[in-house]
Amino acid sequence: MILGRKHLNENLLGAEYAVRGPIVIRAQELERGGRKIIYCNIGNPQALGQSPLTYLRQTLSLIEHPELMNQQAVVSLYPGDVISRAKSILQRHPHGSGAYTQSTGIPFIREAVAEFIRNRDGIPTDSDQVILTDGASKGAQAVLLALLRKKSDGFMIPIPQYPLYSASIAMYNGNQIGYYLDESNHWQLNEAALIESLEKAKLRGIHPVGIVVINPGNPTGAVLSYDNIKMVVEFARHHDLSIIADEVYQENVYDPDSRFYSFAKIMHDLDITDVPLFSLHSASKGFLGECGHRGGYLELRNISPEVLTEFVKLQSISLCANVAGQLTTYLMVSPPEANEESYPLYNKEKNDILSALKNKAETLKNGIDQIDGLSLDLPQGAMYAFVKIDLPAEKGVNTEKMTEAERLKYEGQRDSSYCMSLLEQTGICVVPGSGFGQLPGTFHFRTTFLPPQNEIEELVLRLKTFHENYVKKESVLS
Amino acid sequence: MILGRKHLNENLLGAEYAVRGPIVIRAQELERGGRKIIYCNIGNPQALGQSPLTYLRQTLSLIEHPELMNQQAVVSLYPGDVISRAKSILQRHPHGSGAYTQSTGIPFIREAVAEFIRNRDGIPTDSDQVILTDGASKGAQAVLLALLRKKSDGFMIPIPQYPLYSASIAMYNGNQIGYYLDESNHWQLNEAALIESLEKAKLRGIHPVGIVVINPGNPTGAVLSYDNIKMVVEFARHHDLSIIADEVYQENVYDPDSRFYSFAKIMHDLDITDVPLFSLHSASKGFLGECGHRGGYLELRNISPEVLTEFVKLQSISLCANVAGQLTTYLMVSPPEANEESYPLYNKEKNDILSALKNKAETLKNGIDQIDGLSLDLPQGAMYAFVKIDLPAEKGVNTEKMTEAERLKYEGQRDSSYCMSLLEQTGICVVPGSGFGQLPGTFHFRTTFLPPQNEIEELVLRLKTFHENYVKKESVLS
Incomplete structure (x- = not known):
């Protein structure tokens, strides 16, 4: 036989991952044909000109x-x-980068991670509960796999979300329980929306086992407030949910009025010790941007020793995270100190990267403000802007009469067409909002603000011309 | 709540991975207490003194x-x-090691892998069907996950096998269909054993979707003959099975009468184009021994384009393999050429490593031959010896009266006790045969022959004293 789709795991077939979907594949084709592409589809700083430290x-x-x-x-x-x-x-x-390490990673690096968390949050931390991973993605997948017991189990995930979560949950045969982030309130979580989503899931016979929170937000760029996180912790406690705190953008906060608070710190402040917490961090983001090195860690709290044993076993089945990545994580959590020779250059490079990101976020926001029909909340953090697109209703189409699935599909086609046209006409590669999820009747795209300042300026200009023509043409067609 | 075992995925709880199990954990404890341990439990060359190239x-x-x-x-x-x-x-x-690459890996490296296979086997090869992975383990797991469609699906795996397979199949909720390797015929595959295992599985309602073959063998050290592979290919074809060919030890062949043949080459020789083939290779073994860099590749043959698309998507969900690992794989498949300045040193280092491994395999074999009650086929390849232990039957225990599960458990305890005592008394850390599987009534342990020559010599001496005392004591007890 020749192996075909019909031989494949249906959970895999059902998983979707828009960040590297058809639009990106088309962009690569155009690029091979000699076209200059501005890749804003993925948070990949060093591919967009950021120098390593x-x-x-x-x-x-x-x-x-x-x-x-x-x-x-x-x-x-x-x-x-x-x-x-x-x-x-x-x-x-002494084995350096060429030998397998302990399954959970090199002990002194795990201790350095624990020290980093201790210093960041002022809370007790145990290096035995730290597992070094190949990027944060592998840590997230380990938690999802471990916690999905039954076909009816599900994870609450934000809408919009980073599709690692939806794709992995689909792959491991779990259920997605989407909860809407509140666009009108800077994409914070909303308690009523959480409760509504949970209730609806239960009515469908789905048993929620955990909640995923991405802070700072991907794709939203939001930084969650202290009170918002507190609300989530209490919600999780009330409903016996584990929390997966995706905190990979913790260094990327630009808004002077916002501050990164870890879930671990807030749980410690509240003296809550009975909500299982899995926090993720990565060397791919922040100001290092070392995506290619695939370094990261998973920290576990409020779990029994037997659960830790199982996570260690899971890690051991594929032996250990890559060592260059482990070392990258080490240097992230343990940078040069202020009295050391390398410090001035390190500090300058760090600040240059973070302040350039801040400026580019503002340039993008100001540019979008000049475009009728596009709108954007100034990103407070992370590396992304989730831009709202006003698309006029198409004549003769009544989305009210569609089933939820039909509507999702129809609206997904509309924003995908928008992004594909944007790519074809301008060479700008972004990801349609439907790849992350969005409120029915709304359209978005996610763009990074990673390209150099002059490209962001060019991007905004091209986007303006494109959008105005696109809407004009759609109005003529409909 | 505090997360406990009862909250975890039962498939994960059921997975076993002996290579890093309780004996290794005890070894690490002893080491922290100041004891010198000879780690023979894992194929980790650079942790045992092998220098990188x-x-x-x-x-x-x-x-x-x-x-x-x-x-x-x-x-x-x-x-x-x-x-x-x-x-x-x-x-x-130009992005170097710090940026995400294409999901399947850097294009020119995939082309170099295709070229390597072409030169090795003289067969056509398509770089689009090559996926760079974080070590071979991640490639194997991708195939197992993708091909397990239903709860009744299973993979044929060798007994003894490398427990990556049994653990991952358990984790993905598939069935293991063990087939015995033929110890009396240098651990080759045996057609009658394959058929028997397949028939038994079908009687249990299990639907076999693929067969895993490890060549050269782990833990057996066997190198499969041309005819043996041909038999397996025809068997797979007859029964509509995909083949997973774990060929990570292809450079490790010591027996002058043996040669490594890839499944791809033999399928090409036989003009067979309708057996799906997934071949795995790694930069962790061979003479590089770069385990820590987690480099490897998966090559796919006789699959439809839609299947490739799904594998690419699966890879993209966790973005890409680490780049230092991708580069390590590149340098493995594209070494310096004979006319280049680095060649003499490269060649010397390579030959020194391979000839030392050959000598150490012989030292181990000759030493074991001196021990009454232990026996070993001279390893033809790989990095392991699967040593047979004669343990006298315990008085009052009748294994014939046990169920299969009871017997497996009882016999597993016996060889685990043997290995734990070996560790406690001699500091030698090996893995019990039950961790890999073995014929009922037989006992083994797997040891690498990676430690330096003098340690292998010491190991053999200590083993002799230990074994003689152990059997004496067991006879007294029973």
Whole structure:
């Protein structure tokens, strides 16, 4: 036989992942044909011109080839603290980057992660409850797989959400319980919406086991307030839900009135010790942007020792996270100190990246404000803007008469067509809102604000011309 | 609530992974207490003193920190071909190691993998059917997940097998259909055993969808003959099975009368184009031993384009394999050429590693031959020896009266006790045969022959004393 779709797992067939879907595939085709594409579809900073941090890469180069440290000519090229850092890593972990580590990761790196959380939040933290992962995605998938017991189990996920969650839940044969984020309130979570979504799920016979929260938000760019997180923790406690806190954008907060609060800290403040918490962090985002190194961690709280054992086993089945990624995570949580030789350059590179991101978010917001029919809340954090598109109703189409599935499909086609036309006409590659989910009757696209400042400016201009023509043409057609 | 075992996915709870099980955990405890442990439980060459290949690490250090190439002092330290190799990588892939790549991996690396297969086997190969993965484990898991459609579906797996397979099949809620390898015939596959296993599974209502073959064998060290593979291909064809060919030890063949044949080559020789084939390779084994870099690939044959699309989607959900691992795979499939400056050293390091492994396999075999009650077929390949232990029957225990499950449990306890005592008394850490599966009434342990020559010699001596005492004590007890 030739293996065909009919031989494949239906859960896999049913999973959707728009961030790398047909629009991106078309963009790659156009690019191979010589077209210049502005890739705003994915949070991939170094593919869009962001330079890696010198300190990080200097250290990694020494770990990959420790022999360099025996060469005076090389030693004199590197700051002294980079050399001592590399030596201290190899002293504590003599196998370097080429050997499998413990399943949960190199012990001193897990301790450094625990220390990082302790310093960030002022709370007790246990390095045995930290698991180093290949990026945050693998950590999230481990939790989803572990917690889905029965066919009727489901996870509450935000709408809009990052499709890692919907795709993985589909793949592991669980149910998605979407809850709407409140666009009119800077995309915060809304208690009434949570309750409504939970009640509806229960009516469908679905048993919720956990809630996913992405803070700062992807695709929304929202930073959740202290009170909003507190509300979610109490909600989870009341309904016996585990919390998956996707906190990979915790360094990306631009709004001076917003601040990142971890779920762990707020639970500690509230003295809540009976809500299972899985927090995710990654070296791919923040100001490192080291996506290619696939470094990240998962921290577990309020679980029994037997549960930890099972997570360790799950990790051990595919042996361990890649070591260069583990080291990248280490250097993220344990940067050079203020009195060290590398610090000034490190700090400058860090601040340059974060302030450029802030400026680009503002440029994007101001540009969108000039376009009739597009609107955007200034992103408070993360790397994304979720832009609202006003599309006129099509003549002769009555969405009220459609089933929910029909309507989702129809509206998904409309915003996908919009994004595909945008790509064809302008070379700008964004992801349709339907790939993340949105309130029925609304349309969006997600764009990153990662490209260089001048490209963001160009993007805004092209978008304006495109949008005005697109709406004109749609009005003529309908 | 505090999350407990009762909240976890039962498929996960049911998965077993002995290679990093309780014996290893005890070994780590002993080590923390100051005991010297000889870790023979896992194929982790660089943790046991094997040095990385200079060429590989020189190149990786430049990719991590390309600035080094602008420094004359550094350039003069490195061979010219390493510098040109690094430059050519960055020219074809300017984002270096810090950006996400295409979901299936960097295109020129996939082309290099296709070229490697073409040169190895003299067969046509399509780089679009090559997916770069985080080690071979992730590739194997992708195939198992994708092909398990129904609760009644199962995979044929060898007994003994590498427990990645049994654990992942359990986790994805599939059925294991064990087939016995033929210890009396150098652990080759046996057609009658395949048929018997298949028939028994069908009687239990299990629908076989694929067969896993590990060649060279883990834990057996066997290298399959041309005719043996041909038999398996025809068997799979006859029964509509996909083949998962775990070929990660293809460079590890020591027996001068054995040769590695890939399933792809033999299928091509037989002109068979209708047996779906998934072949796995890895940068963790061979002579690179770069386990920590988690590099590998999955090559797909005889599948429809829609199936490829689904595998690409699956890969895209967790974005892409880590880039340092992708580069490691690249350097594995595209080593320095004979006329290049690095070649002599590269070749020497490669041959030293492979000939040391060959010698250590022989030392182990000769040593085991001196121990009454232990026996071993000289490993033809891979990195493992599956040593047979004669344990006297315990007085008053009649295994014939046990159910299959009771017997498995009882016999598993016996070889686990043996291995735990071995660890406690000698510091040698090996894995009980029951972790891989074995014929009822037989006992084994798996050991690597990776530790340095002198440690292998010591291991054999300690093992002799231990085994003689152990059997004496057991006889007294029973």
